[in-house]
Amino acid sequence: MTPAQQMHVSLVAVPGSLAMPVAGLYEVLTAFPVVAEFHDEVPSSPPFAVEIVGSTPGTVTAGSGLPIAVERAVADVVHTDILIVPAMAVETGWTAGQHPELVAWMQRAHARGAVLCSACTGLGLLAETGLLDGLPATTHWAFGKAFHEVFPKVELHLDEVLVTAGEREEFVMSGGAASWQDLVLYLIGRFVSPVAAQAVAKFELLERHAEGQAPYLPFLPDTQHGDRVVSRQQDWLAENFSVARPVAEMTGRSGLSDRAFERRFKRATGLSPIAYVQQVRVDQAKRMLEQGDLPIDQISWAVGYEDAAAFRRLFKRIARVTPGTYRRKFSPAAPR
Structure with missing residues (x-):
């Protein structure tokens, strides 16, 4: 597959992004040459050209303290096919307005036809675009209440592990921290083939959470309602x-x-x-x-x-x- 035929994938990294989903998404989306050695129906030429992008090139510090190398500034990314905002460290709810340049870039990418994705708490940055208002979405169950307070127009489905939305299903959102695996397998199945997604899952020992987030959800009733x-x-x-x-x-x-x-x-x-x-x-x-x-x-x-x-x-x-x-x-x- 030539570079012109590859789909360009932008992995967004900011200070506080979690290193595991950034690294996991990057490595799985670029693993095709290795997987192809064991499965005839998996393309040996990578179908995705993946790069880590952010506000500026350089190194950002993950929530755990690990460094993440940002390869290119979003201002220099004129076209991308798939944009993914992985999980971020969120302690006391979502603080809007921290990355206006990224929000504006995502809005432009959507207008140009990109598929916009989030994993876990990355939904907060995606929601800042306003593009999800009135649409279904999912995120980590523990982030749900704080998210709803900031973005009440987004319809949260916390029992679901993967939600697609939009007229052309251009929004793809996954739930808890490890649900980046569900997201990456969905993207491979959709843009390469279901067979390739199955082969990659077997090779990497990735697990789909077919039952959604429901088994993981504790019951946290509202007791501060004032009645x-x-x-x-x-x-x-x-x-x-x-x-x-x-x-x-x-x-x-x-x-x-x-x-x-x-x-x-x-x-x-x-x-x-x-x-x-x-x-x-x-x-x-x-x-x-x-x-x-x-x-x-x-x-x-x-x-x-x-x-x-x-x-x-x-x-x-x-x-x-x-x-x-x-x-x-x-x-x-x-x-x-």
Whole structure:
């Protein structure tokens, strides 16, 4: 494949970028000659021309302290086909306006037809362009609340690990820190071939998170909503989630009618009382699966479900994996 036929990929690096996704994306997108030695349908000529770009050429310091070499300033990148903003270190939310030259460059790249991508917290810089307003997106689940406060017009889907958006699917966003693997395999599958993506995944031992971010999501309910009646019931449920009729108990304790309590609870927490109970119980079941070897039927009983089959269905609906798969995935003592 000649240089003229290659797709140009710009990996954005700024102070605080994470070194692992920058290096991982770079190495996987340039690994085709090696992978081709083991797979006939993988092109031996690299289909991507990859370079690390930033505000100025030189070295920036990653969030971990490692140096990242920036090869070219974005002002000198007139054309790029794929633009990727990898994860950045974010401590207290997103501070807009730190890289106006990068935001303006991304807007110009989009106007010229580039595909704009983000991995993890890199979504913040991509969102500053305003191009994602009204569109679905994803990022690391822990970054979701802080992101929404700054960019309320972007529709976050934190249970998803990979989201595409735009009329020509020109926005591609991946979730947690390791989801750059899902992003790079998607790009290879889309712009080279699904066979090439599969071959690269096997060669590099990359893993797709087919179940999304749902198995990784802890339940972090809103308790700062200001409704003391609801917050008292939330506190009570945290200790009494396994009782037989928790919604009826909370309603009775609140002193409200059934309809009034449900309406008030949902307004405060964003969830109906029964959906909230289910989230609390599944979250507790996750902890028990991670930390011990109790049979799943006993865990079902311990969190409030006499019907173990119903518990398994609920668990899979919320976590997107079965309890057994969850235990194998996250328990340090689980057999491999």
